[in-house]
Amino acid sequence: VTLLEQNPRWRLVPRGQAVNLRCILKNSQYPWMSWYQQDLQKQLQWLFTLRSPGDKEVKSLPGADYLATRVTDTELRLQVANMSQGRTLYCTCSGTGGGGNTLYFGEGSRLIVV
Amino acid sequence: GDSVTQKQGQVTLSEDDFLFINCTYSTTTYPTLFWYVQYPGQGPQLLLKVTTANNKGISRGFEATYDKGTTSFHLQKASVQESDSAVYFCALPASSSFSKLVFGQGTSLSVVP
Numbered sequence: 001v002t003l004l005e006q007n008p009r010w011r012l013v014p015r016g017q018a019v020n021l022r023c024i025l026k027n028s029q030y031p032w033m034s035w036y037q038q039d040l041q042k043q044l045q046w047l048f049t050l051r052s053p054g055d056k057e058v059k060s061l062p063g064a065d066y067l068a069t070r071v072t073d074t075e076l077r078l079q080v081a082n083m084s085q086g087r088t089l090y091c092t093c094s095g096t097g098g099g100g101n102t103l104y105f106g107e108g109s110r111l112i113v114v
Numbered sequence: 115g116d117s118v119t120q121k122q123g124q125v126t127l128s129e130d131d132f133l134f135i136n137c138t139y140s141t142t143t144y145p146t147l148f149w150y151v152q153y154p155g156q157g158p159q160l161l162l163k164v165t166t167a168n169n170k171g172i173s174r175g176f177e178a179t180y181d182k183g184t185t186s187f188h189l190q191k192a193s194v195q196e197s198d199s200a201v202y203f204c205a206l207p208a209s210s211s212f213s214k215l216v217f218g219q220g221t222s223l224s225v226v227p
Contacts, residue, residue: 032213042201044158044217046208090157099207100146100165103215105157 003027004106006091012114018081021109023091025074030093030104033076035068037061038088038108047089050076051096063087086112116141116208120218127225133191135221137178137204140185147180147187148205148215158203161189196225 005024013019025033034049048057050070059066064087067079076091091106117140127133139147144166150158162171164180164187171178176191187204204218 034213042152042220042222044203044220046214046216049211049213051213094213097212099212100163101212102148102160102163103150105159108157 001027003030003093003104004091006089006106006109008109009107010110010112012112013080013083015084015113016082018079019083019111021078021080021089021091023076023078023106025076025093027093028073030095031073032094032096032101033070034092034094034103035066035076035078036090036092036105037064038090039063040086044090047078080111083111083113086110115210116206116216118204118206118216118218120202120204120221122221123219124222125224127194127223129195129225129227130193131225133176133189133194133198133223135189135202135204135223137187137189137218138185139187139204139206141206141209143209144182145207145209145212147178149176149178149187149189150203150205150217152201152203152220154200161202194223194225196227199223199225 035047048068055070063085064083065081088108088110094101148163149161151161152158162173164171208214
């Protein structure tokens with residue numbers, strides 16, 4: 001059973017252009033939604049956790065700038081700008097509460113800089 | 115801060131070989147520890163998790179033991195198959211935010227027939 005639906009699954013991104021990613025939660029049992037990035041060396045790094053509709057956060061990391069928005073209880077968005085190296089962005093969901101919760105990953109949105 | 119270290123970037127084995135993937139961690143708490151597996155073209159998925167209460171986790175023939183003394187959480191499997199070829203990540207929740215997982219660098223396992 002798929003818990004998360006991400007789109008696009010991949011995108012060619014001209015250098016300097018921003019791209020918008022979308023993630024839909026299919027199971028309300030796991031309401032905490034997050035974004036993780038995976039770089040070309042496979043390193044996974046947490047970006048954001050957005051728990052409530054209306055939550056919005058920005059972050060700048062080496063190689064990209066991010067703006068994340070929790071649109072509704074089931075929709076999470078991510079704008080990626082100023083990307084200089086390719087990466088894959090994963091949407092995740094988990095239950096509320098302590099750190100023992102399993103993190104469930106979407107299939108990822110792979111971004112390739114051209 | 116919290117950190118996870120996997121020293122082996124790449125491991126190549128033959129089918130039926132014994133697998134050992136090293137993982138050590140640093141944290142100020144005693145959190146649940148996780149192993150995730152990522153197959154080609156897919157997102158990571160949980161392989162197993164262990165709390166301090168149960169100390170050892172077993173799943174699909176893989177096992178890992180929570181060792182607070184050596185701050186290690188190594189992954190083992192007695193006999194690997196070609197289908198086990200994947201990237202394996204050790205992880206723990208950040209002390210500052212339980213909703214955030216800190217991952218090791220990943221170990222890429224290739225099993226040749």
